[in-house]
Amino acid sequence: xxxxxxxxxxxxxxxxxxxxxxxxxxxxxxxxxxxxxxxxxxxxxxxxxxxxxxxxxxxxxxxxxxxxxxxxxxxxxxxxxxxxxxxxxxxxxxxxxxxxxxxxxxxxxxxxxxxxxxxxxxxxxxxxxxxxx
Numbered sequence: 167x168x169x170x171x172x173x174x175x176x177x178x179x180x181x182x183x184x185x186x187x188x189x190x191x192x193x194x195x196x197x198x199x200x201x202x203x204x205x206x207x208x209x210x211x212x213x214x215x216x217x218x219x220x221x222x223x224x225x226x227x228x229x230x231x232x233x234x235x236x237x238x239x240x241x242x243x244x245x246x247x248x249x250x251x252x253x254x255x256x257x258x259x260x261x262x263x264x265x266x267x268x269x270x271x272x273x274x275x276x277x278x279x280x281x282x283x284x285x286x287x288x289x290x291x292x293x294x295x296x297x298x299x
Contacts, residue, residue, distance in 0.1 A: 186254055195239065195247050198222055200272065203257065208268035212248070215266060216240035 190196055198219045203210060220239040221228045248266050252259040255271040 190251065190254060190256060193247065194223070195219055195242060196251060199243065199247065199251065199266065200256070200268075203266065203268040203272070210266055212240065212244060212264035212266065216243055219243065 199215060202215055202218055216236055216239045217228050217231060220231045220235045223239065224231060224235055244261075244264075248257060248259040249261075251257040251266075255269055257272065258267045258269055259265075260267075
């Protein structure tokens with residue numbers, strides 16, 4: 167439901183069913199996006215969002231993320247995650263302007279995301295498996 171095709175959603179459309187809610191929350195980039203929007207006034211430019219998500223993913227400060235780390239997150243948010251979230255009505259994603267805005271549906275589903283831990287500022291890496299703990 168990008169800005170070009172935006173329509174007023176009914177109250178029923180503003181509530182996610184369980185499957186959509188769990189699908190939405192199954193990906194850490196979508197969870198991080200919801201957290202970032204909730205903590206930063208409900209709106210973010212794609213570039214700033216990608217930087218913060220990349221920093222959280224890599225357990226580093228924003229200033230230390232590489233071009234490649236930022237680009238990977240930027241591309242997946244732009245091409246996959248934000249359009250999916252827009253389709254579910256969780257965010258309004260203006261592809262032309264590169265801006266994501268939290269919607270009323272996101273507010274209504276906030277109880278489900280409130281129980282999730284906030285993204286850590288730094289995440290430890292497991293030494294042996296090179297995966298997140």
